[in-house]
Amino acid sequence: MSLQQITAAVQSHPELGLLDFHGLNLFIRYASLARETIELSQSDQLECPISLPQQILCVLATALGEKDTRLIEICWSAFRGLVWSQPTVSPTDNEILAFNDAALPHGTCDDKNLLTLTDPLTHAGTLFTLRQGALPVFTTSLYCRSCNIRYYHNYHVHKQTSLRTYYGGVPDVVHVAQHFFIESALLELFANNMVFGWLSATNCARIYNEALSTPRQHILNNKFAFTAIYHDTKHFTPDDWTLTRFIRKEDTMNGFFLYSLLLDKAEQGGILMLPHDEASQADRLKPALAERNSAMEGTGQECYAHACDLCFVIAENADGQLMKTQAAACDGNSIGHRSCKVHDCQNPLPNLRHHFCVEHQHLSLKCAVIDCPAQTAPGHRTCDAQDHRSLEAAYFTRGNAMFQLRARLKKAGVAVPDDSVPLEDAAVGVEDDHEVVFEIGPQGPVEVDADDCDGKPEGGNRRLRAIFGGRWTHNEQLIMRTCGVILSRATLFGSEAVSAVNLFAKATFPTPESTPEFFIFDNNCKLDAHQRAIHDDHFKNTGKPVDVFHFNCKHKVTDLHCQRYCNPAAFREMIGADGKWRFNTSICEQTNVWFGGYIAIVRDMEVTRYNFFLDEMIKRRNRYVVAELEAKGHSPWMVPMKALFPEAMEL
Known part of the structure; x- marks a missing residue:
C-alpha cells in the first residue's frame, strides 16, 4: 500500500483520519484473512462486493477494537479493491490470535472452501499447522443442484456415484478426518521424521503436541524457567473450543497415507478417487493403497x-x-507383518487378532506343538500331553513382551535405542512370532536357540518345536x-x-x-x-x-x-x-x-x-x-x- 493510495483514500473519506497507519494496515490484513468467508456470500467470487455482510463487519470491528461498524464500512469502501487484488496474506501469530478471538463467536473462521451454489453445511474443525500450531476453523461444503455434486475442501462427491473425487494437484491443507485438517508442510515433516528418524505415528503426534501445537509451546512446557511471562502466555486454541488441539496418532498416519497418495497421483498426472461411504478413513484409503502397491512391485x-x-x-x-x-x-x-501360521501361506488374515487366514481357520484349535495333530485342551494352547503342557508353562514364564521385542530389534541389526519402542506395544504384550525349540530333559523343558539346534540334543533329551503366538512373515x-x-x-x-x-x-x-x-x-x-x-x-x-x-x-x-x-x-x-x-x-x-x-x-x-x-x-x-x-x-x-x-x- 503506497502513500499515494492512502492520501487519495483519505481525501475521498475524511473519516479515515481517525485511524493511524498501523490501524489501516491491520484492517487490510484482517480483511484479507476474511476474504474466503466473504466469497461464500457472493454469487461470483471474482467480483469484489460493494458492501460487507453484517457478520464480517462485526468480526473486523472486534479485531480492530472498534465499538461500531461504521468506520469498518468506510475502510472497506476505500480499500476493497486493494484487498481483493493483493496476494494471500501471511499472518503473524498475534494476528491469528486476534482474528480468531473476534471470528469464533460468529462462526467465520477461514475454511478455504470452494465456492459453489447452495445448501451450505458448516461444522467446526481443527487445523494443524507447522508454524502457527493448532487452529480452530470452520469448514463449509456446498451443493450444486444442477450437477448433483457436493463440494468439500479437497474433493467433491457426486450424489449417484458416492465417490470422493479429489481436485488435481496437492492441496496446502489435507482433510484427513471429518473434523481435522493437516497442512501439507506438516505432513511432509512427519514423512521425513519417519524416513530418517524411524518415528512412528504415535511419536510424530507426541512431538507435535509437545513442541508445535502452539507457537509458545516452549514457554508452556517450561513454566518455571519462564515464570515472568508464563501467566501472560495465551493458548492458541480458545479454552471453550469444542474440539481438541492435540493431533491423534490415527490422524497422523491417515494423513501420511492420504498425502502420499495425493503426491503420487500428482506425479503421475492422475486424480485420486476414494469410496465416500466407508465407515473409517482406514477402510476408505485401502483400495488406493493396494493399487499403488501393485504398481510398485518389481x-x-x-x-x-x-x-x-x-x-x-x-x-x-x-x-x-x-x-x-x-x-x-x-x-x-x-x-x-502378521501372517497365517500355516507355513508359507500368503492369504491375508481377517484381522490382526486372528492367527489363521479364513482358509486355515479350522487349525486354530490345534496343539501349538508343530508335529502334534491333537486338539488343544480348554484354556490352553497345547493338548493334554504332559510334555506339551510343561513346554507351554515354560514358554509363558520365559520373559516379558518388551524383552522379546528388543531381542528382535537386536536380531534385525537396528541402530535405534531400545526405549524408542512405542509404549503401547509393550503394554498390550507382544508374543513370539517365530518357532521356539525346547529340549525336554530330566530337569524339565529348556529353551535352545532355534538357529543353532541342527545338531543332536544332549543324551536323553528330546526336542519339541512349537509356535504359541501369532506368526509374522x-x-x-x-x-x-x-x-x-x-x-x-x-x-x-x-x-x-x-x-x-x-x-x-x-x-x-x-x-x-x-x-x-x-x-x-x-x-x-x-x-x-x-x-x-x-x-x-x-x-x-x-x-x-x-x-x-x-x-x-x-x-x-x-x-x-x-x-x-x-x-x-x-x-x-x-x-x-x-x-x-x-x-x-x-x-x-x-x-x-x-x-x-x-x-x-x-x-x-x-x-x-x-x-x-x-x-x-x-x-x-x-x-x-x-x-x-x-x-x-x-x-x-x-x-x-x-x-x-x-x-x-x-x-
Whole structure:
C-alpha cells in the first residue's frame, strides 16, 4: 500500500483520519484473512462486493477494537479493491490470535472452501499447522443442484456415484478426518521424521503436541524457567473450543497415507478417487493403497533405472572393447507383518487378532506343538500331553513382551535405542512370532536357540518345536544397486528359500537386457545350483559372487561349487586397476541398519498399509541417496527404459 493510495483514500473519506497507519494496515490484513468467508456470500467470487455482510463487519470491528461498524464500512469502501487484488496474506501469530478471538463467536473462521451454489453445511474443525500450531476453523461444503455434486475442501462427491473425487494437484491443507485438517508442510515433516528418524505415528503426534501445537509451546512446557511471562502466555486454541488441539496418532498416519497418495497421483498426472461411504478413513484409503502397491512391485520404484559410477562402470575388456559392468545386491531383513501360521501361506488374515487366514481357520484349535495333530485342551494352547503342557508353562514364564521385542530389534541389526519402542506395544504384550525349540530333559523343558539346534540334543533329551503366538512373515528382501539405491522389495513369507529369491530377482529384472552383469547375494552358491537344477537360464549372463564378508565367514573352502562359481575374486571385472573392489558388495548389510529400524513400527500394520509404508520409505530414501550422490560428484543418470525392456516398449 503506497502513500499515494492512502492520501487519495483519505481525501475521498475524511473519516479515515481517525485511524493511524498501523490501524489501516491491520484492517487490510484482517480483511484479507476474511476474504474466503466473504466469497461464500457472493454469487461470483471474482467480483469484489460493494458492501460487507453484517457478520464480517462485526468480526473486523472486534479485531480492530472498534465499538461500531461504521468506520469498518468506510475502510472497506476505500480499500476493497486493494484487498481483493493483493496476494494471500501471511499472518503473524498475534494476528491469528486476534482474528480468531473476534471470528469464533460468529462462526467465520477461514475454511478455504470452494465456492459453489447452495445448501451450505458448516461444522467446526481443527487445523494443524507447522508454524502457527493448532487452529480452530470452520469448514463449509456446498451443493450444486444442477450437477448433483457436493463440494468439500479437497474433493467433491457426486450424489449417484458416492465417490470422493479429489481436485488435481496437492492441496496446502489435507482433510484427513471429518473434523481435522493437516497442512501439507506438516505432513511432509512427519514423512521425513519417519524416513530418517524411524518415528512412528504415535511419536510424530507426541512431538507435535509437545513442541508445535502452539507457537509458545516452549514457554508452556517450561513454566518455571519462564515464570515472568508464563501467566501472560495465551493458548492458541480458545479454552471453550469444542474440539481438541492435540493431533491423534490415527490422524497422523491417515494423513501420511492420504498425502502420499495425493503426491503420487500428482506425479503421475492422475486424480485420486476414494469410496465416500466407508465407515473409517482406514477402510476408505485401502483400495488406493493396494493399487499403488501393485504398481510398485518389481520395477515400480521411480529410481529403478538409476545408474552412476558406483554401480555402473564402463571399461575395456581383454580385447580392448568398451563393456559395461552393472551390479546389484540382494539381502533380507527380519522385519515382517502378521501372517497365517500355516507355513508359507500368503492369504491375508481377517484381522490382526486372528492367527489363521479364513482358509486355515479350522487349525486354530490345534496343539501349538508343530508335529502334534491333537486338539488343544480348554484354556490352553497345547493338548493334554504332559510334555506339551510343561513346554507351554515354560514358554509363558520365559520373559516379558518388551524383552522379546528388543531381542528382535537386536536380531534385525537396528541402530535405534531400545526405549524408542512405542509404549503401547509393550503394554498390550507382544508374543513370539517365530518357532521356539525346547529340549525336554530330566530337569524339565529348556529353551535352545532355534538357529543353532541342527545338531543332536544332549543324551536323553528330546526336542519339541512349537509356535504359541501369532506368526509374522519371515523377512523382507531387498535388491539394490551397489551405490545405495534400492530397486525393489519383496516379502518372503515362510523362509529365505533360494527358489523365492530367484522369483523375486526375475520380477526385478524381467528381461535379459535388464539383468545386471553381477548379482551379489550371500547365498549365491545355492541360488546358482537351484537355477542350474531347474534349467533356468534367465541369469545366464550374470555373475553370482557372494559378497566379500559372507564369503570369508560362512562359505567353506571345500564347497567346490561355491569356490568355482561364487568366489568374488574370480570375477576380474569387479576389481579395478588399483586392485580394489569396484563395487560395494556389502551395501545391503549397511542399508539393513536403516531398513531394520522399522520393525517396531510396521510389525502390527495391516498388510496393505505395511507394503505401502515400506515402499514409500524406500522411495523417499532413494531420492535422498540420489541427491547425495550427485552432490558428491558421482554423476547419477537414468538408463533409458527402452534399453531395459525393448519388447515392452514396442507394444
